[in-house]
Amino acid sequence: MIDSSAFQGKTAAFFSLGCKLNFSETSTFGKMLQEMGVRTVQKGEAADICLINTCSVTEVADQKCRQAIRRMVRQHPDAFVVVTGCYAQLEADEVSRIEGVDLVLGSNEKANLIQFLSEAWMGKDTQKYHTVKTKDIKSFAPSCSKGNRTRYFLKVQDGCDYFCTYCTIPYARGFSRNPTIASLVKQAEEAAQEGGKEIVLTGVNIGDFGKTTGERFIDLVKALDGVEGISRYRISSLEPDLLSDELIDYCAQSRAFMPHFHIPLQSGSDTVLKLMHRHYDAQLFADKIKRIKEVMPDAFIGVDVMVGCRGETPECFEETFEFLNELDVTQLHVFPYSERPGTSALSIPYVVSEKDKKLRSKRLLELSDQKTEAFYRKYIGQEAEVLFEKAPRGKAMHGFTRNYIRVELPPQQADATFDNKIMKVLLGELTHDKQALKCSIIYK
Numbered sequence: 001m002i003d004s005s006a007f008q009g010k011t012a013a014f015f016s017l018g019c020k021l022n023f024s025e026t027s028t029f030g031k032m033l034q035e036m037g038v039r040t041v042q043k044g045e046a047a048d049i050c051l052i053n054t055c056s057v058t059e060v061a062d063q064k065c066r067q068a069i070r071r072m073v074r075q076h077p078d079a080f081v082v083v084t085g086c087y088a089q090l091e092a093d094e095v096s097r098i099e100g101v102d103l104v105l106g107s108n109e110k111a112n113l114i115q116f117l118s119e120a121w122m123g124k125d126t127q128k129y130h131t132v133k134t135k136d137i138k139s140f141a142p143s144c145s146k147g148n149r150t151r152y153f154l155k156v157q158d159g160c161d162y163f164c165t166y167c168t169i170p171y172a173r174g175f176s177r178n179p180t181i182a183s184l185v186k187q188a189e190e191a192a193q194e195g196g197k198e199i200v201l202t203g204v205n206i207g208d209f210g211k212t213t214g215e216r217f218i219d220l221v222k223a224l225d226g227v228e229g230i231s232r233y234r235i236s237s238l239e240p241d242l243l244s245d246e247l248i249d250y251c252a253q254s255r256a257f258m259p260h261f262h263i264p265l266q267s268g269s270d271t272v273l274k275l276m277h278r279h280y281d282a283q284l285f286a287d288k289i290k291r292i293k294e295v296m297p298d299a300f301i302g303v304d305v306m307v308g309c310r311g312e313t314p315e316c317f318e319e320t321f322e323f324l325n326e327l328d329v330t331q332l333h334v335f336p337y338s339e340r341p342g343t344s345a346l347s348i349p350y351v352v353s354e355k356d357k358k359l360r361s362k363r364l365l366e367l368s369d370q371k372t373e374a375f376y377r378k379y380i381g382q383e384a385e386v387l388f389e390k391a392p393r394g395k396a397m398h399g400f401t402r403n404y405i406r407v408e409l410p411p412q413q414a415d416a417t418f419d420n421k422i423m424k425v426l427l428g429e430l431t432h433d434k435q436a437l438k439c440s441i442i443y444k
Contacts, residue, residue, distance in 0.1 A: 006122065008037035013047035013076055015068050018055025020236055021202045022085060024153035025110070026053040027145035032114055047076040049117070054085035054095075056172055058338035062087055066098065073100030080121055084110045086172035107158075107173050111141035140177055140212075143202075144187035150198065150389040150420045151234075152191045156184055156220060157203030161211070162239075164266075165277050165345040166309055166337060173204055176211040181220050185227060192229030197420055198387055199224070200234045207242025218247050225254050231422060232387065232402070233257045237264055237304070240288050241279040248288070252295035259296040260404040262333075263288065264304035268323030269316040272309065275348055282323055293328050300375070300404035301329040305364055308357030309337035310348035317360050325367060330375045330404075332368035334361050373434050376405060379427050383442060390419040398436065401427075406436040413441060 012033050016026035029051055030040060041047045050072045054065040065087045073081055083095050084105040095104045103120045105113065143155035159174040160167075188199055201224075203209070209217040224233060233256050240263050251257040263285070267273050270281045292299050305324065307317065324332065336357040339346065352360075379401075386407050388399035397414035399407055408431055409418070418441075428438035 004036050006118065007033065010038045010048040011041045011045065012038045012049040012051065013041045013072065013079070014051050015072055016053045017065055017068060018057060018061065018086070020153055020200060021155060021204065022053050022055060024143045024145060024155050024202050025141060026051070027153065028141070028143040029053070029113055031145055036114065047079045050076050050079040050081045052081070052083045052085070054083060054087035056086040056090050056168060058335070059340070060338065062091070069095070069098050069101060073098075080117075082113070082117060084113070086169065089172045090168060140179055142179060142183070142187065144191055144199075146196065150387065152196045152199045153202050154184065154187060154191070154199050155203060156201050157206045157209045160205045161208065162205065162279065163277065165275065165348070166306070166340065166343055168340045168343060169204060171342065176205055176208045178209050178212045180213050181215050181223050184220060185223050188224055188227045188230055192227060195420060196230065197422060198232035198234070199230055200236055202236050205239060206236065207238045217242070218244065218250060221247065221250060221254070221257060225256050230256055234260050234404075235262070237262045239264065239279065240285045243288050245291055248291050249295060258402050258404070259299035261292060261299060262302040262304075266304060266306045267309070267312065267316070268320035269312070272312050272316050272320070275311040276309065286327065289327055289329060298403045300331070302331045302333060303329050304333045304335075306335060306337050307360040307364060308352035310345050310352070311350050312352055313350060321363060321367070324364070329371060331372045332364055334364045334368065336361055369434070373430065376430060376437055379405060380429060380437065382427050384425055384427055385422050386425050386439065387420070387422050388418040390416070407439040408436045409439055409441070
């Protein structure tokens with residue numbers, strides 16, 4: 001039994017690193033503590049509880065996690081500090097040795113965050129950290145929350161069975177698992193009742209939905225499409241081999257699923273894809289992009305690309321560059337390969353220098369900028385519907401069109417009542433940084 005009186009009147013500070021799934025979970029942790037009587041700290045205020053949700057996708061991510069933990073400890077010296085997330089699962093001993101950390105929760109334990117926090121805080125449990133082996137990570141922590149944002153993030157799946165040679169995520173989050181469609185529909189309905197207009201479906205490998213319940217991802221999409229009050233859904237990262245033509249065709253004619261896809265490619269070289277143990281080849285990826293554009297010509301397509309992984313010779317990189325140059329996609333999310341302890345990629349002999357990784361990243365980022373700008377320019381002068389988000393005082397208000405074009409509304413036109421509203425706008429010129437289109441409200 002949890003003694004909620006111990007939480008009454010306390011304050012908490014949160015910090016989340018990494019993916020949208022982490023953000024969703026952190027937001028849910030905050031909501032759970034709020035229900036126990038805990039208030040989120042204001043700027044400059046000291047917290048009684050600090051929670052850091054970590055990432056471990058790269059070595060740089062690990063470093064950022066350590067920096068964030070130490071910073072939170074300095075800013076809140078008297079707080080009870082809890083660290084969870086992928087880095088906490090993979091390096092529990094290392095995290096527990098950081099001065100000021102009171103509790104480390106692995107992927108299984110974070111589902112019972114309040115219970116562990118209560119016991120540790122009350123001194124009933126003196127063990128500093130809790131983690132379990134990958135095969136024992138079986139819990140699923142539900143999450144549908146928006147934090148201080150407009151869009152809700154609905155966690156539909158966790159874990160991964162793919163074990164790509166460069167990746168530690170299966171070790172950090174366990175095998176693929178999911179809740180029922182019925183439970184997810186209920187969470188979406190609750191978000192709608194709270195005034196939510198847009199939901200982003202998140203997970204580690206969401207196309208693998210159904211491993212636990214025997215259901216299908218396409219059936220989840222169809223069920224969510226029927227939830228009244230939710231005007232927009234977006235599907236976060238979806239593996240190309242799990243992106244079925246049935247799903248593409250359904251999204252093209254659905255009521256609320258937006259023409260927006262984020263698909264990890266990682267490499268356009270079949271040689272490298274085989275070394276990575278990916279589940280597709282470049283031709284399959286190209287066929288999926290072609291299918292999307294045939295039925296949704298306006299679709300925004302973001303693509304993950306890894307550069308400099310072991311085995312990526314100069315010839316293999318040029319294959320990737322040319323493949324992406326010819327591909328009708330909108331934006332490239334480029335990140336350099338990072339050596340991860342325990343991964344089988346370490347046995348691949350060809351190593352790319354840090355200098356070459358930077359040069360390759362630069363070329364792909366420049367290509368991405370060209371593609372995004374060309375995509376944006378096609379819509380200048382057109383009308384569009386935009387879901388706006390609250391802006392800091394005196395700053396431009398921003399939002400996104402159905403096909404994920406970022407727009408900015410000048411401060412003189414911005415109105416607090418536009419927050420979380422879908423407004424009709426006229427799309428104008430590119431902003432100075434070319435990261436958005438200016439817009440003006442169309443009043444009718």
